[in-house]
Amino acid sequence: ETGVTQSPTHLIKTRGQQVTLRCSSQSGHNTVSWYQQALGQGPQFIFQYYREEENGRGNFPPRFSGLQFPNYSSELNVNALELDDSALYLCASSLGVASSSYGYTFGSGTRLTVV
Amino acid sequence: AQSVTQLDSHVSVSEGTPVLLRCNYSSSYSPSLFWYVQHPNKGLQLLLKYTSAATLVKGINGFEAEFKKSETSFHLTKPSAHMSDAAEYFCVVSDQSLAGTGRRALTFGSGTRLQVQP
Numbered sequence: 001e002t003g004v005t006q007s008p009t010h011l012i013k014t015r016g017q018q019v020t021l022r023c024s025s026q027s028g029h030n031t032v033s034w035y036q037q038a039l040g041q042g043p044q045f046i047f048q049y050y051r052e053e054e055n056g057r058g059n060f061p062p063r064f065s066g067l068q069f070p071n072y073s074s075e076l077n078v079n080a081l082e083l084d085d086s087a088l089y090l091c092a093s094s095l096g097v098a099s100s101s102y103g104y105t106f107g108s109g110t111r112l113t114v115v
Numbered sequence: 116a117q118s119v120t121q122l123d124s125h126v127s128v129s130e131g132t133p134v135l136l137r138c139n140y141s142s143s144y145s146p147s148l149f150w151y152v153q154h155p156n157k158g159l160q161l162l163l164k165y166t167s168a169a170t171l172v173k174g175i176n177g178f179e180a181e182f183k184k185s186e187t188s189f190h191l192t193k194p195s196a197h198m199s200d201a202a203e204y205f206c207v208v209s210d211q212s213l214a215g216t217g218r219r220a221l222t223f224g225s226g227t228r229l230q231v232q233p
Contacts, residue, residue, distance in 0.1 A: 035221075041226070042205050042223030042226050043221075044223070092221075106151075106159040108157055108158040
């Protein structure tokens with residue numbers, strides 16, 4: 001059973017540019033969530049995708065958007081990058097509809113630096 | 116709304132001594148609670164989870180946590196620290212249902228950095 005794979009592992013972008021981060025979910029998982037972890041802080045929920053639709057969003061502006069594909073992999077897109085977008089972006093996949101069936105598997109993250 | 120407070124940003128222990136990492140939570144519903152560990156340049160690994168079964172939860176690597184509803188606490192403990200336990204630890208709560216699926220977003224605490232001295 002493969003885990004969650006994220007790419008790239010590191011990325012440097014210039015303020016104002018756009019970036020796409022990718023996530024392959026764990027085999028059999030149909031839900032993908034994205035989190036932003038700023039330096040020295042805990043991860044913050046960005047949004048979740050289920051059946052190729054956004055299904056819940058945290059306190060992030062619309063320039064943060066995403067996609068989920070039929071194979072359950074996902075992309076996180078950030079437009080008009082700001083310096084404060086520099087962070088570790090984590091992807092988590094999960095499966096299950098019952099409230100107690102939490103099995104979140106996290107990837108190792110993409111380290112984004114905006115200069 | 117849900118929230119998590121990790122009471123110590125840094126904890127330092129000697130190898131072989133007990134570990135206590137403190138966590139208090141706030142939740143409008145019956146929460147599910149987790150502890151995750153993050154080693155440098157690595158993803159998050161689940162240590163243990165509480166989902167309204169036994170209040171004393173045993174996890175991996177000898178860690179355990181006790182859910183105390185009256186104190187709204189979920190402290191993480193380990194009887195004897197090992198050098199490999201040095202990492203960042205996150206207490207996490209989940210109680211907000213996302214519409215349509217029953218799945219819930221996770222709210223993380225700010226983390227506790229555990230140092231283990233030889």
